[in-house]
Amino acid sequence: AVYPLQTIVLVFYFLCLSTMFLIRPIVSAITDVRGKAPIYAALYFLPLLTSIHALACGLIYWFFPYLSIGISMITNAIHYSVKLDQSFKALIRSSLLEVKNFVIISVHWLLLAYGIIALGHHYAFLCLIPFPSIFYILTVRFTDPAEFREVEVRQN
Numbered sequence: 001a002v003y004p005l006q007t008i009v010l011v012f013y014f015l016c017l018s019t020m021f022l023i024r025p026i027v028s029a030i031t032d033v034r035g036k037a038p039i040y041a042a043l044y045f046l047p048l049l050t051s052i053h054a055l056a057c058g059l060i061y062w063f064f065p066y067l068s069i070g071i072s073m074i075t076n077a078i079h080y081s082v083k084l085d086q087s088f089k090a091l092i093r094s095s096l097l098e099v100k101n102f103v104i105i106s107v108h109w110l111l112l113a114y115g116i117i118a119l120g121h122h123y124a125f126l127c128l129i130p131f132p133s134i135f136y137i138l139t140v141r142f143t144d145p146a147e148f149r150e151v152e153v154r155q156n
Contacts, residue, residue: 006057013050017042069115073132076108080136091137105133 020042079101080091094101109129116125 006053006061009053009057010050013046013053017046065115065118067115068111068118072108072112072115076105076112076132077136079104079108080133080140086140088137088141091140095133095137108133 024038083091083094085091095105096102112129112132113126116129117123119125
């Protein structure tokens with residue numbers, strides 16, 4: 001299963017290189033742009049990216065479920081921490097009633113579910129999918145920076 005997934009990226013890099021050599025001169029002749037820096041940059045980066053992918057794709061393939069779980073939890077926390085109103089009711093209301101936030105949280109949960117399924121340990125762990133969101137909402141009141149500032153002001 002690794003080899004088709006590995007070679008499709010290598011084919012993409014080859015297509016990027018070939019279109020750069022075939023289409024770029026035509027476009028630059030038509031538009032009368034003579035910049036050489038992008039071509040030189042691509043000549044350095046495409047072989048570099050190809051060799052990194054060829055050497056590390058097995059690690060990426062093996063580590064991807066763990067990456068998807070970690071990224072899902074980190075982006076979930078970032079999504080909630082950006083909210084200005086960090087109260088319990090406001091976070092619940094924005095998570096359930098606002099369509100945009102509901103879609104974002106659903107994508108986080110789908111990414112987390114994909115990581116859990118890809119690990120293949122036990123499907124009972126799928127019950128833990130909403131846990132990062134619930135944990136953030138329940139513990140946000142203990143990490144409010146305004147309370148720490150008030151305690152600091154009282155001590156001074």
